[in-house]
Amino acid sequence: MEINGKTKLAGLIGNPVEHTLSPVIHNTIAGCMGENMVYIPLPVKKDIEAAVKGAYALGIQGLNITVPYKSAVIPYLSDVDSEAAVIGAVNTLVRTEDGFKGYNTDLPGLYRAILSEGIAVEGSRIIIVGAGGAARAAAFMGAFYKAERIVILNRTVQKAVNIAKEVTEKTGFSEIEALSIEEFDKIEGCGYLVLQATKAGLFPKTEETPISDESFFKKAAVVYDLIYTPEETMFMRLSKKQGVKAYNGLKMLLYQGVAAYEMWNHVRVPDKIVQKAYEALQSKI
Numbered sequence: 708m709e710i711n712g713k714t715k716l717a718g719l720i721g722n723p724v725e726h727t728l729s730p731v732i733h734n735t736i737a738g739c740m741g742e743n744m745v746y747i748p749l750p751v752k753k754d755i756e757a758a759v760k761g762a763y764a765l766g767i768q769g770l771n772i773t774v775p776y777k778s779a780v781i782p783y784l785s786d787v788d789s790e791a792a793v794i795g796a797v798n799t800l801v802r803t804e805d806g807f808k809g810y811n812t813d814l815p816g817l818y819r820a821i822l823s824e825g826i827a828v829e830g831s832r833i834i835i836v837g838a839g840g841a842a843r844a845a846a847f848m849g850a851f852y853k854a855e856r857i858v859i860l861n862r863t864v865q866k867a868v869n870i871a872k873e874v875t876e877k878t879g880f881s882e883i884e885a886l887s888i889e890e891f892d893k894i895e896g897c898g899y900l901v902l903q904a905t906k907a908g909l910f911p912k913t914e915e916t917p918i919s920d921e922s923f924f925k926k927a928a929v930v931y932d933l934i935y936t937p938e939e940t941m942f943m944r945l946s947k948k949q950g951v952k953a954y955n956g957l958k959m960l961l962y963q964g965v966a967a968y969e970m971w972n973h974v975r976v977p978d979k980i981v982q983k984a985y986e987a988l989q990s991k992i
């Protein structure tokens with residue numbers, strides 16, 4: 708595309724941002740839709756307040772926010788969407804008349820990604836492996852979209868306990884419990900949607916897995932691993948070995964980006980262009 712005097716700018720604030728795939732999503736969609744917008748990584752080493760105020764003063768159209776600023780950015784916004792306020796984390800800033808308004812598109816991104824594989828969240832039993840930022844969003848997603856029950860497994864059990872407590876306090880959803888990973892055999896029944904939300908297995912440590920005991924997968928109906936590099940994690944391989952379908956997290960990345968793009972540009976991205984962005988992402992990983 709031609710960059711000219713009317714080109715709008717969007718970007719990703721975080722640290723580090725060098726390996727982000729978000730420019731692939733937004734620049735592909737903008738190119739396909741003929742939108743005069745470019746999206747770039749914006750590394751912010753410190754002073755998130757100055758970064759957000761400066762971005763607003765510079766007329767930046769919209770921002771994504773990643774680690775470590777998803778919660779730290781909130782005090783510098785003019786408004787926060789009610790769902791994002793409950794979660795306590797934003798990943799998308801939309802320009803308004805008096806400042807940026809914060810949203811969380813990770814949660815609907817994960818929901819839409821799961822749905823796109825034909826998997827229902829409503830009424831399902833969910834196991835979340837991990838208790839970091841992504842697991843937290845997954846737990847709120849389960850509560851918002853009315854799962855039947857949620858079990859959070861984490862290496863550091865206290866972090867899982869904290870998330871379970873917070874979800875109940877903020878949403879009223881009480882069918883949620885926390886266990887340490889080693890206690891997985893205490894989980895009742897089977898047929899669970901398993902959301903793998905730890906860093907174990909993430910590139911370059913691709914031989915790691917949060918759970919190696921193959922009997923765990925007897926509890927699973929389907930596995931959704933939030934990791935997308937590598938394309939197939941050790942956790943996914945173990946799952947498939949037990950005959951359980953497993954998906955990677957690339958569509959979550961895709962759909963959180965599509966949702967942000969749609970808010971910045973006040974458009975609906977047609978499915979065939981979403982598919983083009985997905986193919987562009989696949990060619991990069």
Ligand code: NAP
Binds near residue numbers: 917934935
């Ligand atoms: P985080 O906040 O740093 O949390 C890391 C989690 O991984 C913690 O639960 C930690 O357990 C666990 N962990 C790390 N190493 C482990 C190991 N060797 N064995 C067992 N557990 C281990 O990270 P995050 O931001 O939530 O990200 C988690 C994962 O989600 C990452 O792989 C990231 O790539 C992925 N993610 C994907 C998307 C997407 O769009 N698809 C978006 C966000 C994140 P402790 O609490 O015990 O340390």
